[in-house]
Amino acid sequence: MAKTPDVSSFGSMDSLPELRMVLIGGEEESKSSNVKSSTGNFILGQDVFDMTRRTAQSEARQTEILGRRVTVVDTPGWLWSHMREDTPKLDQIEIQNSVHLCPPGPHVFLLVIHVESNLCQHVQQSLLEHLELFSCDVFPHTIVIFTTDTSESDEKIESKIQRTPALQWILQQCGNRKHVLNICNREDRDQVRLLFEKIDTMVAANGGRHFSASNVKDLKEEILAIRERASKRAKEVVEQRKKAKALLEGKLRIFYI
Structure with missing residues (x-):
């Protein structure tokens, strides 16, 4: 069953402003690295998600970051080359149920994509079908996270994004909200601070509302x-x-x- 948040230190953080996020995204068959888990560890500043294996069930971790009580939920990924009917039923249920691990629901879905990904021609339909698992339109609550593990400049990364039609389409669905994370440079917490600012801006644009878990069957x-x-x-x-x-x-x- 999906793992509940690590609550060992909740008491000392109860009065802090909350930020709840769910990591989602597809995977490439040729890639063995777990980019979503790496991203979660980067945000939390510690290795709490296992990066050596594929995420089989949704799990939540919580800690204090920059004066906030932050919950990050990692989820199983789907294959970009697969439609939802080809994704194992248990994976679908784990993805769908992830929103119940950060009650009353996430402020943001972080759609994690490695900047070097070679996305297939089916990526648009694959994304739409898998996000239907959440019942409601999640795009207004989504920011695209482009991860990189190189020292490439932001200009080069932006150029790669601009040259990839599939990435451009995804960004358009998400209101062109994006953030680049160099997951190799964990000491650079300014990357996380800037991400939080972008999340706060999006939440404000949504009238201060989070995505309600009540929209999704538990x-x-x-x-x-x-x-x-x-x-x-x-x-x-x-x-x-x-x-x-x-x-x-x-x-x-x-x-x-």
């Missing part, structure tokens, strides 16, 4: 049921293998006798 019970069925099937497979092994060993003993 599927915690469905997630639990799916995982229990998968666990049961795995146990049955193990038992079948044990029985088959025992049967084979028994036949071999008879053969050698």
